[in-house]
Amino acid sequence: MPTSSIRQLPKTEMILPGTRSCAGCGLMLTYRHALKALDEGKTIVAVPASCMTVLHGVYPITPVKVVCINNPFAATGASATGIVAGLRATGKTGYTVVAFAGDGGTYDIGIQALSGALERGTDFIYVCYDNEGYMNTGTQRSSASPVGAVTSTTPILAKLQHKKDMVRIVEAHNLPYIATASPSFPFDLYDKFKFAKDVKGPRYIEVHAACPPGWGFPNKDLVKMGKLAVETGIHALFEISEGKFRLTSRSLALAEKGRKKTVADYVKGQTRFRKISAENLSRLQDFTDKRWNDLLERHFKDNP
Amino acid sequence: MGRIEIITANTAAALAAKLCRVQVISAYPITPQTPVTEELAEMVENGSLKAEYITVESEHSALASVVAASQVGARVFTATSANGLLYMHEMLHWAAGSRVPIVMACVNRGVGAPWTILNDQQDTVSQRDTGWIQIYCRNSQEVLDSVIQAYRVAERIQIPIMVCYDGFILSHTSTPVDVPSQEEVDGFLPPLEDRSGMDGHTLMNVNPLILSDPRPDPEGRLMPGYMEFRYRLQQDILESVNEIKSADEEFSAIFGRSWGASVWTYRMDDAEHAMVSMGSLASECTLAADQLRNEGVKAGVVGVRVYRPFPRVEMVESLAGLKTVTFFEKDVSYGYQGALAMDAKAAMYDSEHRPLISSYIVGLGGRDVRPDQLAQATLKCVGGETKHCWLDVRDL
Numbered sequence: 001m002p003t004s005s006i007r008q009l010p011k012t013e014m015i016l017p018g019t020r021s022c023a024g025c026g027l028m029l030t031y032r033h034a035l036k037a038l039d040e041g042k043t044i045v046a047v048p049a050s051c052m053t054v055l056h057g058v059y060p061i062t063p064v065k066v067v068c069i070n071n072p073f074a075a076t077g078a079s080a081t082g083i084v085a086g087l088r089a090t091g092k093t094g095y096t097v098v099a100f101a102g103d104g105g106t107y108d109i110g111i112q113a114l115s116g117a118l119e120r121g122t123d124f125i126y127v128c129y130d131n132e133g134y135m136n137t138g139t140q141r142s143s144a145s146p147v148g149a150v151t152s153t154t155p156i157l158a159k160l161q162h163k164k165d166m167v168r169i170v171e172a173h174n175l176p177y178i179a180t181a182s183p184s185f186p187f188d189l190y191d192k193f194k195f196a197k198d199v200k201g202p203r204y205i206e207v208h209a210a211c212p213p214g215w216g217f218p219n220k221d222l223v224k225m226g227k228l229a230v231e232t233g234i235h236a237l238f239e240i241s242e243g244k245f246r247l248t249s250r251s252l253a254l255a256e257k258g259r260k261k262t263v264a265d266y267v268k269g270q271t272r273f274r275k276i277s278a279e280n281l282s283r284l285q286d287f288t289d290k291r292w293n294d295l296l297e298r299h300f301k302d303n304p
Numbered sequence: 305m306g307r308i309e310i311i312t313a314n315t316a317a318a319l320a321a322k323l324c325r326v327q328v329i330s331a332y333p334i335t336p337q338t339p340v341t342e343e344l345a346e347m348v349e350n351g352s353l354k355a356e357y358i359t360v361e362s363e364h365s366a367l368a369s370v371v372a373a374s375q376v377g378a379r380v381f382t383a384t385s386a387n388g389l390l391y392m393h394e395m396l397h398w399a400a401g402s403r404v405p406i407v408m409a410c411v412n413r414g415v416g417a418p419w420t421i422l423n424d425q426q427d428t429v430s431q432r433d434t435g436w437i438q439i440y441c442r443n444s445q446e447v448l449d450s451v452i453q454a455y456r457v458a459e460r461i462q463i464p465i466m467v468c469y470d471g472f473i474l475s476h477t478s479t480p481v482d483v484p485s486q487e488e489v490d491g492f493l494p495p496l497e498d499r500s501g502m503d504g505h506t507l508m509n510v511n512p513l514i515l516s517d518p519r520p521d522p523e524g525r526l527m528p529g530y531m532e533f534r535y536r537l538q539q540d541i542l543e544s545v546n547e548i549k550s551a552d553e554e555f556s557a558i559f560g561r562s563w564g565a566s567v568w569t570y571r572m573d574d575a576e577h578a579m580v581s582m583g584s585l586a587s588e589c590t591l592a593a594d595q596l597r598n599e600g601v602k603a604g605v606v607g608v609r610v611y612r613p614f615p616r617v618e619m620v621e622s623l624a625g626l627k628t629v630t631f632f633e634k635d636v637s638y639g640y641q642g643a644l645a646m647d648a649k650a651a652m653y654d655s656e657h658r659p660l661i662s663s664y665i666v667g668l669g670g671r672d673v674r675p676d677q678l679a680q681a682t683l684k685c686v687g688g689e690t691k692h693c694w695l696d697v698r699d700l
Contacts, residue, residue: 041504041505042504044376044502046372053512053513054513056509056512056513057509057512057513058512058513058514058515058519059509059512059513059514059515059519059527060519060520060521060527061519061521061522062509062512064509065507066507067502067506067507067508067509067510068508068509068510068512069372069375069376069510069511070509070510070511070512070513071368071371071372071398071511072368072394072395072398074364074368074394075364075365075368075395077365078360078362078364078365078366078368078369078372079368079369079371079372080372081330081358081360081365081369081372082328082330082358082368082369082370082371082372082373082374082375082376083372083373083375083376085328085330085356085358085369085373085378086327086328086356086372086373086374086375086376086377086378086380087376087502088356089327089328089355089356089373089378090327090376090377090378090498090500092376092377092502094504095502095504112361112362112365113361113362113364113365113368115361116360116361116362116365119361120358120359
């Protein structure tokens with residue numbers, strides 16, 4: 001796995017000024033670096049109803065220099081399968097098909113189509129940009145929302161359940177490549193997309209895409225918030241290539257030396273956690289620690 | 305040259321798809337459609353059909369994947385029935401709105417709950433407002449021929465078409481079918497013209513967010529709004545009657561068989577009384593008409609082949625001036641009446657000589673319908689008694 005620096009990143013911008021995403025959008029930054037890693041003119045993006053639809057702009061104008069096929073909310077995995085099959089049937093070669101769905105379109109309504117596509121071995125990259133809620137419709141709860149988060153459908157008690165472990169569900173499908181990434185670590189993200197591009201079969205990349213309006217933090221703090229998520233272990237950076245697990249980037253550094261920050265450091269900067277009880281904070285810390293320890297154990301087992 | 309084979313309508317549909325050289329097939333099994341998916345899967349696996357076969361996990365995904373495959377330029381096929389079709393409902397709208405030339409075999413079956421696997425037409429009739437053209441077939445030969453014609457029409461006007469036929473009555477019943485040769489079909493149906501624009505250079509945002517009002521593009525050209533897209537779809541479906549008619553005429557010149565355009569008639573030349581129906585039930589009405597003729601009643605049949613676009617002009621031409629018209633249909637628009645009857649009556653509103661009209665809901669969930677029942681019901685109307693009710697339903 002190469003490690004790129006800012007000097008290796010292509011200068012070409014695939015997203016022009018004028019997107020309709022919110023200021024400080026984690027998805028926007030993710031998309032920018034992901035598209036740099038993919039081939040210009042040879043990438044077809046499948047997008048369900050989501051913030052990405054909004055980012056792509058309103059007909060007839062789009063600020064994104066990539067072929068985009070919008071599809072219904074539940075259909076991303078199936079639409080991508082159809083694109084791959086259609087290209088093959090008509091002899092159009094050299095394309096990379098990339099699905100970009102949010103956590104709602106992945107963890108919830110889209111999980112059946114995603115599971116079908118992964119099981120069939122569809123040759124595509126599926127990206128879940130996880131902003132931990134239905135941000136496009138106004139911050140409703142999704143099964144990716146963390147415990148203790150106030151959402152517009154958990155407005156009084158805050159979310160009572162832990163986040164679904166989507167990566168483990170995906171891994172049960174035996175993919176050749178799975179990765180997590182964060183736009184706060186753009187070189188790591190870029191490298192993972194670049195690597196995934198040349199892998200055959202279904203690939204899954206889960207990006208933790210912080211959302212200033214949905215989470216309640218200042219737009220300017222996007223990168224900081226993403227970093228905190230990694231440094232607290234809320235979102236660990238890793239990849240699983242042909243079953244072999246390894247932590248990457250800041251998560252790798254944390255594993256080798258350094259100290260994980262506490263979840264309290266992360267939640268205090270976000271208004272969505274304004275109602276978090278001591279009990280839920282402790283539940284979130286325990287959940288995070290257990291998962292982090294599992295990942296550490298797995299990392300050192302696979303990389304002795 | 306073609307050859308006569310003794311096959312079911314399901315086999316006829318699968319063979320037609322093969323003869324049309326479909327490139328991507330995606331389908332989820334459901335009774336009574338299942339043999340269509342199985343036979344096509346076998347053709348792809350044994351190499352007799354060069355196509356991509358996608359084994360999907362649901363009907364929603366089946367239609368989603370063929371929509372996407374069509375959007376990148378492939379000729380696609382799928383098939384379904386009943387609740388499977390309803391599970392596609394969102395995608396039906398999506399396919400028509402995407403203006404993709406999908407052809408789908410719909411094997412008519414009653415809708416659950418409660419469960420039935422047997423035939424009626426509630427499934428497809430309840431999807432009439434999704435922007436698809438709907439063809440209802442009276443026998444297996446028409447199924448085969450209609451699938452071939454449907455590709456021709458769909459690809460010319462970029463509107464998806466469902467070819468509907470009755471479950472078990474046709475889908476699982478073997479009858480002689482003239483299966484044309486590949487050369488004959490190739491002569492009728494040219495390869496799909498690639499309008500996808502997927503050339504590695506053209507950038508597209510397909511089916512993006514669109515406002516109701518027209519907006520200028522970066523060059524200042526005014527582009528349609530959502531409402532103009534919808535208007536165009538409506539206009540093109542209305543005008544598709546011409547394409548459907550010319551496809552049938554050209555088909556007839558090559559294959560020697562014509563199914564008429566939107567409406568077909570039986571013994572209507574001197575008829576005073578008509579029975580109106582769709583699918584195999586309309587075929588059965590012809591037996592009832594023969595029976596009535598034997599009894600001295602001048603009866604005939606008007607069969608509706610294309611239900612959407614609704615054949616308004618043809619219906620008025622066929623029915624105006626008759627003494628009575630009796631509708632028989634295997635669907636109901638709950639809270640009102642049979643959908644075909646109410647559509648036809650709306651079409652008749654402007655005609656000067658409106659006949660006496662009766663309408664019957666019959667054969668739901670596979671209840672047997674006999675020609676003599678159809679004749680008896682027609683005779684009631686002939687006798688001046690108009691009814692809007694269910695035939696052979698028992699008040700328990």
